[in-house]
Amino acid sequence: MTALVRNLASHHDATLVTIAILVCLFGGYTLFAIADHSSRVPANRRVLWLGMGAVAGGVTIWATHFIAMLAYRNGMPVAYSAKLTAVSVVVAIAGTMLSVLIGRTMVIAWAKPAAGLALGATISTMHFIGMSAMSTASPMQYDHRIVAWSIVLGTLLTTLAIAAFGFLRRPVARYLSATLLFTAGVGTIHFGSMAAMQMHDHAGPAVSQSVPSLLAIAITFGVIVVIGIALGGARIAAHDMRRDADESERMRSLANLSLEGLIVLDEAGIVIDANKRIDRFLGRPVIGLHIQEILPNVHPAMFTDDLRSEPVESELPRADGSRLPVEVLVHRTTHLRRAALVVVVRDLSERVEAQRRVLHVARHDPLTGLPNRLLFMERLESAVARTARTHGKTALLYIDLDGFKSVNDVFGHTKGDQVLIGTASLIETTLRSGDTLARLGGDEFAIVQSDGDQPEAAERLARRIITEIERGYGNGRGDVSLGASIGIAIAPDDSSEPAVLVRHADIALYKAKEAGRGTYRFFESAMDEALQERHSIEADMRNALAAGEIFLVYQPQMNADTGEITGFEALVRWNHPERGIIPPDAFIPVAEQSGFIVPLGAWILREACREAASWARPLNIAVNLSPVQFQQGALRKRVETTLIDTGLAPERLELEITETALLRDRDATIATLNELKSMGIRIAMDDFGTGYSSLSNLQSFPFDKIKVDRSFVSTIEEDEKAASIVKAVISLGHSLSLPIVAEGVESAEQLAMLRVERCTEIQGYLIGRPLPISAFRHLIDSDASEAGSVAA
Numbered sequence: 003m004t005a006l007v008r009n010l011a012s013h014h015d016a017t018l019v020t021i022a023i024l025v026c027l028f029g030g031y032t033l034f035a036i037a038d039h040s041s042r043v044p045a046n047r048r049v050l051w052l053g054m055g056a057v058a059g060g061v062t063i064w065a066t067h068f069i070a071m072l073a074y075r076n077g078m079p080v081a082y083s084a085k086l087t088a089v090s091v092v093v094a095i096a097g098t099m100l101s102v103l104i105g106r107t108m109v110i111a112w113a114k115p116a117a118g119l120a121l122g123a124t125i126s127t128m129h130f131i132g133m134s135a136m137s138t139a140s141p142m143q144y145d146h147r148i149v150a151w152s153i154v155l156g157t158l159l160t161t162l163a164i165a166a167f168g169f170l171r172r173p174v175a176r177y178l179s180a181t182l183l184f185t186a187g188v189g190t191i192h193f194g195s196m197a198a199m200q201m202h203d204h205a206g207p208a209v210s211q212s213v214p215s216l217l218a219i220a221i222t223f224g225v226i227v228v229i230g231i232a233l234g235g236a237r238i239a240a241h242d243m244r245r246d247a248d249e250s251e252r253m254r255s256l257a258n259l260s261l262e263g264l265i266v267l268d269e270a271g272i273v274i275d276a277n278k279r280i281d282r283f284l285g286r287p288v289i290g291l292h293i294q295e296i297l298p299n300v301h302p303a304m305f306t307d308d309l310r311s312e313p314v315e316s317e318l319p320r321a322d323g324s325r326l327p328v329e330v331l332v333h334r335t336t337h338l339r340r341a342a343l344v345v346v347v348r349d350l351s352e353r354v355e356a357q358r359r360v361l362h363v364a365r366h367d368p369l370t371g372l373p374n375r376l377l378f379m380e381r382l383e384s385a386v387a388r389t390a391r392t393h394g395k396t397a398l399l400y401i402d403l404d405g406f407k408s409v410n411d412v413f414g415h416t417k418g419d420q421v422l423i424g425t426a427s428l429i430e431t432t433l434r435s436g437d438t439l440a441r442l443g444g445d446e447f448a449i450v451q452s453d454g455d456q457p458e459a460a461e462r463l464a465r466r467i468i469t470e471i472e473r474g475y476g477n478g479r480g481d482v483s484l485g486a487s488i489g490i491a492i493a494p495d496d497s498s499e500p501a502v503l504v505r506h507a508d509i510a511l512y513k514a515k516e517a518g519r520g521t522y523r524f525f526e527s528a529m530d531e532a533l534q535e536r537h538s539i540e541a542d543m544r545n546a547l548a549a550g551e552i553f554l555v556y557q558p559q560m561n562a563d564t565g566e567i568t569g570f571e572a573l574v575r576w577n578h579p580e581r582g583i584i585p586p587d588a589f590i591p592v593a594e595q596s597g598f599i600v601p602l603g604a605w606i607l608r609e610a611c612r613e614a615a616s617w618a619r620p621l622n623i624a625v626n627l628s629p630v631q632f633q634q635g636a637l638r639k640r641v642e643t644t645l646i647d648t649g650l651a652p653e654r655l656e657l658e659i660t661e662t663a664l665l666r667d668r669d670a671t672i673a674t675l676n677e678l679k680s681m682g683i684r685i686a687m688d689d690f691g692t693g694y695s696s697l698s699n700l701q702s703f704p705f706d707k708i709k710v711d712r713s714f715v716s717t718i719e720e721d722e723k724a725a726s727i728v729k730a731v732i733s734l735g736h737s738l739s740l741p742i743v744a745e746g747v748e749s750a751e752q753l754a755m756l757r758v759e760r761c762t763e764i765q766g767y768l769i770g771r772p773l774p775i776s777a778f779r780h781l782i783d784s785d786a787s788e789a790g791s792v793a794a
């Protein structure tokens with residue numbers, strides 16, 4: 003062995019051998035550096051780097067062999083076949099490539115020994131092809147045992163080099179051991195094979211070409227440049243990758259702070275990166291998924307080149323089966339120096355929930371939680387449309403609570419609210435699943451009933467509601483007293499137009515209320531005509547005052563004993579340009595409902611006072627007051643101003659009120675009446691006997707007069723009951739020391755009977771019809787004796 007080494011040393015140029023070893027060390031290091039780098043690059047670039055590694059490794063093996071051959075000195079001229087030399091280079095590169103590829107097959111347990119074997123075989127094959135490219139004067143003979151040993155040993159060393167690089171973790175140890183073992187392996191095969199070679203002097207022809215030492219230096223230089231470039235490239239690329247990794251790590255930690263989900267897609271739409279937020283949105287990791295698996299409802303075009311700048315709203319199917327409302331925006335970007343798309347996913351659940359709440363508030367009554375008018379109309383429209391398709395019928399029930407205002411007035415709004423909530427629940431118990439109950443405002447409720455045979459089903463429902471409310475609140479149960487009035491309209495019988503249907507149900511409700519507490523009415527077309535009439539009166543009335551169509555007539559009142567005219571009652575008339583004279587019964591209720599009674603009443607009072615103030619004789623003037631005028635407040639002030647303005651003495655003014663004025667805001671009304679009375683004005687109770695005729699009313703307020711309604715007076719001759727009532731009222735007046743006025747006296751017999759009962763005053767056609775004041779000029783201007791002759 004020692005002789006062998008000595009023989010080798012004597013036949014080799016030490017400098018060139020050193021260069022060969024250095025080239026091998028450098029090339030080996032480069033081979034491992036590139037192999038290492040190739041494992042980190044993306045798959046599409048991996049082949050390129052593996053190719054570069056194979057070139058670097060192959061050229062290293064070849065150059066080591068070639069320089070070592072140039073170092074070989076056996077005293078004979080040497081020539082090289084260019085063709086075989088080229089083949090040896092190709093074999094070296096291809097073999098190294100094969101070895102690298104095998105070595106990369108990490109999953110296979112024997113990948114590393116196989117790679118080492120391939121590398122050893124490559125070095126050996128390359129060596130002997132390289133040797134056969136060499137021509138010397140003497141033929142080459144080998145000691146096959148030594149050749150075999152050097153190949154086995156060299157292959158073992160290259161295998162160990164690959165294994166050390168694969169298994170060692172610390173970079174210095176990895177590179178150092180792998181590079182040294184690789185160089186040792188290459189050197190063992192080369193120099194072992196060289197030691198096994200023997201040449202016999204001048205046994206063959208002279209060589210044709212010789213390679214100068216200068217060429218060795220040039221090849222060495224060229225090889226080092228090639229390997230250096232490869233190594234440099236690998237180093238730069240590794241540096242870039244590290245920088246990319248750092249950058250991407252920094253971006254990822256920033257992205258993880260974002261409240262939005264961020265997804266990075268490659269050109270194929272596969273997720274290559276994402277922040278944690280999107281994983282949380284989805285409930286599973288997204289890397290590797292196709293974007294259509296994440297956002298199946300977003301049009302694929304959104305993720306193509308034709309990017310839309312505006313965000314779109316969609317839903318994200320979550321792992322738990324729920325759907326997250328999101329807004330999606332796609333931007334073009336570069337990710338690790340490659341073109342990519344970034345998909346921004348914004349969680350809209352809070353916004354959607356807020357919108358839902360706003361929508362709910364906009365369509366529901368905050369007190370009862372029931373649908374409000376807006377939602378009710380939508381439901382009505384769809385119910386009418388649906389039943390129209392199925393040739394069915396929809397019933398619309400309008401419900402108004404009787405007596406609810408008193409609950410608010412007496413118990414306050416908190417109690418009123420409780421009653422409304424309670425009523426809503428009561429009504430709900432009467433409904434079927436398809437019915438919609440809504441609160442339209444105040445004490446007004448409505449139901450859309452789209453199932454059942456109509457009108458029977460609506461009638462049954464109306465009865466149930468009335469019964470339930472009667473059971474819950476009737477007769478003061480639960481300390482308040484309520485009833486329900488219901489108006490019903492049916493589609494398509496009454497109309498197929500929801501707005502018209504609503505109006506018809508409202509008209510029917512009005513009629514139900516008119517008919518008394520706790521009833522229901524179906525809409526009838528005649529009701530509409532009456533209402534149209536009412537509306538037309540209401541509209542015309544607004545201009546009537548200004549147009550001078552309203553005027554007063556006066557009806558005389560006479561002292562029953564003396565026959566003397568004591569005064570006049572002012573009665574309003576409307577001379578309509580088309581309808582002619584309209585009686586007050588036809589327009590006063592309309593004016594009361596529309597509020598027009600306030601300016602109208604003020605005008606009547608002023609006109610009557612002005613007229614009376616102009617009379618020569620200081621006769622009384624009686625003016626009717628509507629209950630509504632009391633509710634407007636400022637009544638006392640208005641009366642006072644009117645008296646001052648017209649110059650009428652308060653003692654000449656008599657205000658007639660009906661009992662209904664005392665029903666609403668009783669205390670306030672009585673307070674106003676007291677104020678008026680304290681001014682010297684007299685207050686008469688009108689139409690006594692027709693309304694509640696409550697004696698407590700007479701007790702609550704010291705009226706100056708009671709007027710017995712004409713409905714009793716007109717029948718006193720034939721109707722005993724009426725006669726008894728009139729007698730009772732007159733006697734009540736006597737016992738309370740109250741003057742009694744009998745209205746509607748038309749005959750002398752009636753007058754005679756009333757005189758027998760000692761009725762105080764008489765009013766009626768017998769004394770005089772209501773006429774313009776000009777008809778009574780003789781009564782207001784002449785003296786009392788003449789006036790007394792009217793009914794004497």
Ligand SMILES: Nc1nc2c(ncn2[C@@H]2O[C@@H]3COP(=O)(O)O[C@H]4[C@@H](O)[C@H](n5cnc6c(=O)[nH]c(N)nc65)O[C@@H]4COP(=O)(O)O[C@H]3[C@H]2O)c(=O)[nH]1
Pocket residue numbers: 557572573574585586587590603606625626627628658688689712745746747748765766767768772
């Ligand atoms: N059949 C018959 N009728 C007689 C007789 N004597 C008088 N009348 C009528 O009886 C009504 C008496 O007026 P009222 O009871 O206050 O009843 C009044 C009153 O409640 C209301 N009204 C009339 N004028 C005014 C007014 O200026 N203001 C207010 N607020 N209401 C008024 O309209 C109601 C009806 O008024 P009018 O149509 O003027 O009807 C008047 C009068 O024309 C008679 O012998 N036989």
